[in-house]
Amino acid sequence: MKSGGGLKAKAYTAIERSMIDRFRRDFTKDKIKNKLKYAKPNLTVMKEIMNTSGFGYDPTNKCIEVDPHVWSEYIERYPNRKKYKGPKFWRYYDEFLEIFGDSHATGNIADTCNNMLFEETIELFPTTPAS
Numbered sequence: 001m002k003s004g005g006g007l008k009a010k011a012y013t014a015i016e017r018s019m020i021d022r023f024r025r026d027f028t029k030d031k032i033k034n035k036l037k038y039a040k041p042n043l044t045v046m047k048e049i050m051n052t053s054g055f056g057y058d059p060t061n062k063c064i065e066v067d068p069h070v071w072s073e074y075i076e077r078y079p080n081r082k083k084y085k086g087p088k089f090w091r092y093y094d095e096f097l098e099i100f101g102d103s104h105a106t107g108n109i110a111d112t113c114n115n116m117l118f119e120e121t122i123e124l125f126p127t128t129p130a131s
Helices: 009-023 029-050 068-077 079-084 093-100 113-117
Strands: 055-058 063-066
Touching (some): 009 029
């Protein structure tokens, strides 16, 4: 139910119904989209943290595990990431991975599958010279 890095309209409808059924509150597609738009950049930072040597994730307590010395060195380098030490951002980490996927593209050559498939210059099945 994903397309081009985002969710399809059907997915938002299913999420909306599920949220209303589960929490008995009025959830709109726009509200869900806004929440996910906020969550995705945080997930990117969380993945970067998890790919840093010395960091681990505790799925039971929903928090990161890191030696205090490693954390202080990390915060010296990235002072705006102090907020990621506590459980606030990590409590839905597993769910974010499920929604957005466990991999992401970064950098100036990042591309989506849709863009790559419809680009005329891409060779879907590379050929190798016959020997």
